[in-house]
Amino acid sequence: MRDSLILGIETSCDETAAAVVARAPDGTGRIVSDVVLSQIAEHSAYGGVVPEIAARAHVDALDGLVKAALAQAGVTLGDVDAVAATAGPGLIGGLLVGLMTGKAIARAAGKPLYAINHLEGHALTARLTDGLAFPYLMLLVSGGHTQLVLVKGVGDYERWGTTIDDALGEAFDKTAKLLGLPYPGGPAVEAAALTGDADRFAFPRPLVGEARLDFSFSGLKTAVRQAAQAIAPLSDQDVADICASFQKAITRTLKDRIGRGLARYRQLSQGAPALVVAGGVAANKAIRQMLQGLCTEHGVRFVAPPMSLCTDNAAMIAWAGAERLALDLAPDPLSASPRSRWP
Numbered sequence: 001m002r003d004s005l006i007l008g009i010e011t012s013c014d015e016t017a018a019a020v021v022a023r024a025p026d027g028t029g030r031i032v033s034d035v036v037l038s039q040i041a042e043h044s045a046y047g048g049v050v051p052e053i054a055a056r057a058h059v060d061a062l063d064g065l066v067k068a069a070l071a072q073a074g075v076t077l078g079d080v081d082a083v084a085a086t087a088g089p090g091l092i093g094g095l096l097v098g099l100m101t102g103k104a105i106a107r108a109a110g111k112p113l114y115a116i117n118h119l120e121g122h123a124l125t126a127r128l129t130d131g132l133a134f135p136y137l138m139l140l141v142s143g144g145h146t147q148l149v150l151v152k153g154v155g156d157y158e159r160w161g162t163t164i165d166d167a168l169g170e171a172f173d174k175t176a177k178l179l180g181l182p183y184p185g186g187p188a189v190e191a192a193a194l195t196g197d198a199d200r201f202a203f204p205r206p207l208v209g210e211a212r213l214d215f216s217f218s219g220l221k222t223a224v225r226q227a228a229q230a231i232a233p234l235s236d237q238d239v240a241d242i243c244a245s246f247q248k249a250i251t252r253t254l255k256d257r258i259g260r261g262l263a264r265y266r267q268l269s270q271g272a273p274a275l276v277v278a279g280g281v282a283a284n285k286a287i288r289q290m291l292q293g294l295c296t297e298h299g300v301r302f303v304a305p306p307m308s309l310c311t312d313n314a315a316m317i318a319w320a321g322a323e324r325l326a327l328d329l330a331p332d333p334l335s336a337s338p339r340s341r342w343p
């Protein structure tokens, strides 16, 4: 038996991406090609992603990226076993562009189509990069999502916690915006925090101590706004102190929530327990360090895929398709619709 080859397409937010992934009969995966075009430059003037601009940019870029992914892999559409495209959740305009393109290619080349849930892509990435066995715990922290999920199998997920208001990346982005820092806010806040006093402001730590595993960040953002207004105009040192205090509040909150999650997970998991982190916020060193320490404390392996695979990419979508193909799961019909919301 030879390796299967899957073409993946991702257009759910502000990254246009295409990739080819191979899956060997023994279940190991390999990224054959992976191209991503970020639209950050197009959106930065607006301090966030503008859906209309994103959709148009996907239309302009996707054809070329698919060709580039195939060329870099040294294969043609005829060599590919299946096409996988993100069908949701995300911005509907971008999803339409990606899914329609995936359908057109699948139809023209006579290949099966898999309409992939973007979150499933994030959830299964660690099996591609680290060959993880089920079940493992995943923390997804991005601009659009904050979820703690027990990954039990392909298509078998148990959501243990989610945000009841803002996503974690969104909290970083909004905090940066109100402090006059550039978009995307996460890297800017982290950099400013390096020279700040994390104990100057006592920001709230939402839901800390509660038994349920949800997250909440909007109150924190409000507290940052009030603190900034109270001492305006802000000096560079004030901004650094606010960023450091904000990041400390976030880290402590996550530590409480994830610590509880790990304790619950340890009670049920046999085999080799692991926590996987995914999403753009996984780039944050303070958060990574805290998670690493927490995992050591609970006797759980900490897995952080390379950043290019933590943020949005098409290799994870192709891999989710590869896992479905390997299990002989039914492909999706060409009538499959994009879903902006899809838990």
Ligand code: KG4
Pocket: 013, 141, 142, 143, 144, 145, 168, 169, 170, 172, 173, 184, 185, 186, 187, 190, 279, 280, 281, 282, 283, 284, 285, 310, 311, 312
């Ligand atoms: O996964 P991602 O690239 O895109 C989606 O949200 O789909 O995540 C982007 C988010 C942004 O909110 C950005 O501010 C945040 O990840 N982020 C960070 C850092 N780098 C990116 N947040 C905190 N610290 C960072 N170093």
Ligand code: ZN
Pocket: 118, 122, 142, 279, 311, 312
């Ligand atoms: Zn994502």
